[in-house]
Amino acid sequence: MRVKHVLCIATNTAVIGPFERTTGFFFPEIAHPFEVLEEAGIAVEFASPLGGIVPDDGYDPKDHAQKTFRDSAAYRRLQRSRKLSEVDVLDYDAIFFPGGLGPMEDISKDRYVKQAVLRAWNGGKIVSAVCHGPVAFLGVRLDDGTPFVKGHKLTSFSKAEEDGYAARDVSFDLEGVLREAGADFSCVDPWKPYHVVDGRLITGQNPASGTAVGKAIVEALANVD
Numbered sequence: 001m002r003v004k005h006v007l008c009i010a011t012n013t014a015v016i017g018p019f020e021r022t023t024g025f026f027f028p029e030i031a032h033p034f035e036v037l038e039e040a041g042i043a044v045e046f047a048s049p050l051g052g053i054v055p056d057d058g059y060d061p062k063d064h065a066q067k068t069f070r071d072s073a074a075y076r077r078l079q080r081s082r083k084l085s086e087v088d089v090l091d092y093d094a095i096f097f098p099g100g101l102g103p104m105e106d107i108s109k110d111r112y113v114k115q116a117v118l119r120a121w122n123g124g125k126i127v128s129a130v131c132h133g134p135v136a137f138l139g140v141r142l143d144d145g146t147p148f149v150k151g152h153k154l155t156s157f158s159k160a161e162e163d164g165y166a167a168r169d170v171s172f173d174l175e176g177v178l179r180e181a182g183a184d185f186s187c188v189d190p191w192k193p194y195h196v197v198d199g200r201l202i203t204g205q206n207p208a209s210g211t212a213v214g215k216a217i218v219e220a221l222a223n224v225d
Helices: 028-039 064-070 073-078 111-122 133-137 159-163 174-180 207-221
Strands: 005-009 043-048 094-097 126-130 195-198 201-204
Touching: 005 028, 028 043, 028 064, 028 073, 028 207, 043 073, 064 073, 094 111, 094 133, 094 207, 111 126, 111 133, 126 133, 126 207, 133 174, 159 174, 195 207, 201 207
Parallel strands: 005 043, 005 094, 094 126, 126 201
Antiparallel strands: 195 201
């Protein structure tokens, strides 16, 4: 059986909003899925819009998975991430967008992110994201002009969560914009684990959902030749 490969596409944004809030990717949203993928023997590589250093937020050294990832060669590779425009997502079996507030700034509008989502989807790959990660799907349109998210069952960081966390720092409500684009959006109470699998589209609501998203990716990849 060949080794499966996942491309994790992370943010380069370190500061966001009118109050210059320090941000990046939210640490457990890579560390927890990575732990699951690594245990399953799945290789993970890293890219970002600009390549190079990927800032992080929310690191908890008391969390074994986070500390293990921080001390790993994988984390060092993450900090030398490949420039997304130089990567072909068809070389991977799945793509994954972690959250944090950073993606609301660059992942939300980077044209190579949009191209990567569409190329992966049209290529029969698994497309996945957690928390603010589904912001990658905004602006993506299928070949017939239909918004990528229209009719898809998915979740993301909810309005209720954002209102209590970073509403003053972000320029739009992710849940609201996904709904406006036609997504079949669902969520649970703030900070509770929740994920949605809609065929090849896998999404998680918040940091607590990273492990479940990782397991869903593993299960989906088990069905990939």
